[in-house]
Amino acid sequence: MVAKKAKQKFKNRALIALALTCILGFGVGGFGVFNAAVIHGEEYKYKAKSQQLSDITVMARRGSIYDSNMNVLAKSADAWTVFIDPSEIKNEETREIVAKGLSEILEVDYDSVYEKCGREKYSYIRIKRKVEYDKKTELEAFIKANKGLHRIIGFEDDVIRYYPYGNFASTVLGFTADDDVGRSGLEVHYNDVLTGTYGRYITAKNARQFLMSSDYDSYYAATQGASLGLTMDQVIQYYLDSALEQAVVDHGATYGYGIVMETKTGAILAMSTKPDFDANNPYKINNEKVLEEIDAIEDEDEKNAAIAAARYGQWRNRTITDSYEPGSVFKCITAAAALEENVVTTDEMFYCSGSYQVKDRMYHCFRREGHGREDFVTAMKNSCNPIFIEIAQRLGPKTFYKYFDAFGLTEPTGIDLPGESIPKANVTYYTANRFTAVSLASCSFGQSFQLSPIQVINAINAIANNGKLMQPYIVNAIYDETGNKILQTKPTIKRQVISEHTADQVTYLMEQVVKSGTARNGYVAGYRVAGKTGTSEKLPDKTYNISSFCGFAPADDPQITVLIVVDEPKSGAYTGGAVAAPVAAEVIQQTMQYLNVEPQYTEEELAKLDMKAPQLVGSTVAQATKDAKAIGYNVKVIGEGETVLNQTPVAKQVIPKNGIIVLYTDSKSETKKVKVPNLCGLSISDASRVARDAGINIKVSGCTRGTVVSYRQSIATDTEVAMGSIITVSFKTEVNVQD
Ligand SMILES: [Zn+2]
Incomplete structure (x- = not known):
């Protein structure tokens, strides 16, 4: 807020601006006054323009949030607030043009814009916030194409917060409210660090100069916010998120939560609560079941209370x-x-x-x-x-x-x-x-x-x-x-x-x-x-x-x-x-x-271990078959050729010892397709047999000791896959796992 390089002249002007904005009733208290243009003041009451000073906030870019490998998890980008000066709309024709253009480009309600265009006593009415670059460009073209619109439609700097992966770690990252202030998670805990210092510029020109003007009198640069580098690793977070999400579905659970910590440091590598929410759209209730319950409520107050509770509920990082x-x-x-x-x-x-x-x-x-x-x-x-x-x-x-x-x-x-x-x-x-x-x-x-x-x-x-x-x-x-x-x-x-x-x-x-x-x-x-x-x-x-x-x-x-x-x-x-x-x-x-x-x-464990498929491409069919069988694989030859041109699985892919390798010997033969069988609810040997009969390979994962049963397969039943493809099948035991 305090500009180091401000010259005395500007200070004086700033004081006048401050005084005027107070008189005009834009706010009381320092912060409210300085940020009147953006933070407050949905509508400025029109006053004699020739006497008015514009005091406009220069938005500071909020810092980013990165994972441990500097992948972006949250980022701010430039955006704009679009406003109009209805006092400049002199006739019905212009009013209609403005309402039509704005409503179409910004995808807002025509009637609402049309009504705002009619408030001729006002010089500032906000139409839409967080308008992105492409829309702004479109709007600029529209302004250029219609004479006089540059006096009616204006832009102010704004920012928009992006979470490139939506739901990803949303209960940890949190989100920002429309005023760019952290609302939950890291966004609120580190709000002071992430938030920069707003700049401002003050001009004695009338309000119609808008923000595109470089003809200002006093400019105080904004300081950008600092960025956070997390200990969270995007890949490990993904593993945890996926496993928990699946567990919630598999067990019809209300929630699943989990944490992965680096043992020697206490650093959090992953932290997840499922279900969570889309940080780009945090007010949308993500839980279908909750949404149905809310829809069933008839009383309006009760419904609103339920919506608020559901939002708070989905924003919570239940691990803490x-x-x-x-x-x-x-x-x-x-x-x-x-x-x-x-x-x-x-x-x-x-x-x-x-x-x-x-x-x-x-x-x-x-x-x-x-x-x-x-x-x-x-x-x-x-x-x-x-x-x-x-x-x-x-x-x-x-x-x-x-x-x-x-x-x-x-x-x-x-x-x-x-x-x-x-x-x-x-x-x-x-x-x-x-x-x-x-x-x-x-x-x-x-x-x-x-x-x-x-x-x-x-x-x-x-x-x-x-x-x-x-x-x-x-x-x-x-x-x-x-x-x-x-x-x-x-x-x-x-x-x-x-x-x-x-x-x-x-x-x-x-x-x-x-x-x-x-x-x-x-x-x-x-x-x-x-x-x-x-x-x-x-x-x-x-x-x-x-x-x-x-x-x-x-x-x-x-x-x-x-x-x-x-x-x-x-x-x-x-x-x-x-x-x-x-x-x-x-x-x-x-x-x-x-x-x-x-x-x-x-x-x-070694006795049960899978092996890497050998390289058989280039060998004669006879030799390849002999080599594969020698190390325990079943072989299926497709085509009439004498040399192996292709194989599934490819060399070095890990497959079980008694798995199947498909050899293609003819450039004309199409990839042989098979349907994935149901591999759940089986013992390891039964699952292996079913897989072999279907012409696919299984990779065994999870508990393999004692009486185990498969409970998940990486590719769904009846999916068409290339013969010889590898499906991961997870096993667990239901014996002696009480408590
Ligand atoms: Zn006991």
Whole structure:
């Protein structure tokens, strides 16, 4: 607002302008006055033009938001506000020409423009904001083609905010309101950084000079806003978004939310809430189901209230604003505290009878008949409640609370995003002196207190990160308008919560849970995943469940920590192990590959491993067939030629060992097409057989141990594909994934 180079003359004029605009009633208070032309003043009352000073805001371009690889996630571009001066419209013919031209070019209602053109006492009436360049050019041509219109139609600088990917990370990025001010997400949290300083120019010429004029008296340049470089990676965000979106559909869930965190720094690589909204059109309600409910409301006030609530609802970044009972994921924290305090060892033997009495309250293991004798590792694998009640009692309320607090669960994480839920002592969690034997028991396995998803992942991340609790963050750097870095976020260790040794022990426990416990659907071949599942009742009415998985990989040198929460699954399956763990496996597998983390296969995994298709093009048909069969492939020859001219799959594509390769020997033969069969609901061997019969290859993904069933295929049933194409089929188990 303050111009450094302003000359005294201009200052004086500015003061006159200020005085005049106040007198003219454009606003009170500095900001309102300076921005009167753009921010306020829908219509300026016409006054004697010869005496009027124009004081016009020069818009400052809002900074951009980039992902970690400088891909643009939000950007501002020039736009214009179109206004008219009705006092210059002297006859009916002109009024009609103006109304017709404006309404057609700007796609606004003719009658409305026509009516505005008739308000001859006004010199400024806004027709449309955020008009883009092509429309402005069209309008300029229209003005040029019609004599005198340059005195009637004018332009003012405006800006428009673009989100190139629409829904992409919209609950994190947020959006800006029409006045270019952040309304939610990063746009509001970093509004001061992103917003530049408006400039202005003041001219003693009359208002008809409009903004196109360069004949100004005083010009104060605008300062552009700074830009944000996020830790979020567009590719990982895409993996998380897609997996969650699919999970919501598959399970008829109300919401799915998830976070991928860089283990060693606490940087957010991806953060997603589904369903979300289109940041380019934030007021449009994105959830079809919600929209139907709103349409059914008859009372107008009620309807408007429902629309407002739905909008607020879809703008919320539920990974930080919502809280839930974490359920058995919390057993990792109880185990960490107990191991650190030496009240338990991993090989200590326990006995689960199926229930555990605390005072007058009977707690049950989800396995009513009990797990019998089991060591602590097995109790963790079985997610056995009675054992955790027992070890929480050994810790006692004071020590239990000490770790609850140390893991950051009594405070917001302080992530640089707005609206983080604030834990409340003895409302959302118990303080040491308020625990009863009963509440301590239910807290030991993650019930009767609430945490936000960001708190949960940050606490589990401390286990992955050798016991160090990090400060989570999403803005990595801030850049000025010329691209110079003006701020670099440094990872911050909040504190050492448990020793490295204890962290290693809990990691070992969590790895066993994924290998052969309730989180086996979180298994990813080649990457040692450590994790824990959780299933809790959704508060307040406990009709539905919240299914979750939190874990990290690779267990021996964690790179990423992942939390997946599926809110109110209604597909029948409802446990974290059945619902959330497969989603996490998908995200972990894709992210590990993307991050080029070298897979380390076990002997067992190697035996099942797929191979790269050999190069057979150029060989004789006889030789190619012999070579392919020698390494276990089935061969289908198309055409009458003697040499292989083409093959599907092409060389180096990964296919299963007993897959099919189609050889084309004739330039005239068309690509042989086949229909994709239904590959869901099958065992691995059945799916392989069905695929082979149909002439396609399948790539197996997800859990492959024990009794597994396919639940998704990458290409839909009945789609026509080239023979030999590869379809990815995901498997999961429904056995022993309770909790
Ligand atoms: Zn048990």
